[in-house]
Amino acid sequence: MHKGELKERALSMVPLTSHYKLMIEEYSEDKIVMFSWANEQQDESMTVELDCTGNLIYLSIEKNDSVSEADSLSIDEKRKSAEQFLLSHYPSALEDLTFSKAKELSRVERFLF
Secondary structure (H helix, E strand, C coil), rough: CCHHHHHHHHCCCCCCCCCCCEEEECCCCCCCCEEEEECCCCCEEEEEEEECCEEEEEEECCCCCCHHHHHHHHHHHHHHHHHHHHHCCCHHHHHHHCCCCEEEECCCEEEEC
């Protein structure tokens, strides 16, 4: 994919408002592209890493919410939400990937497939 197409692909994965500004747009030699946006007023950021064909490698959404609606969800509900996100961008992903484990980080869970 061309640089512009990769950026559009990344933008389609994160809910950006006009308060977010592009801080990093990096194309590495190992064919990984990273985009990072920040809302410096609220100390929030969103980062997307894609391979050169536009496949998602990494996604991080850092919100400065003191109470998140996700806090009230069970681990199973959070996992289902992660799977819905995955399927919205890769409809056949769960045909090739299986859930491996959940890893609890500070205030968030990471799901590995």
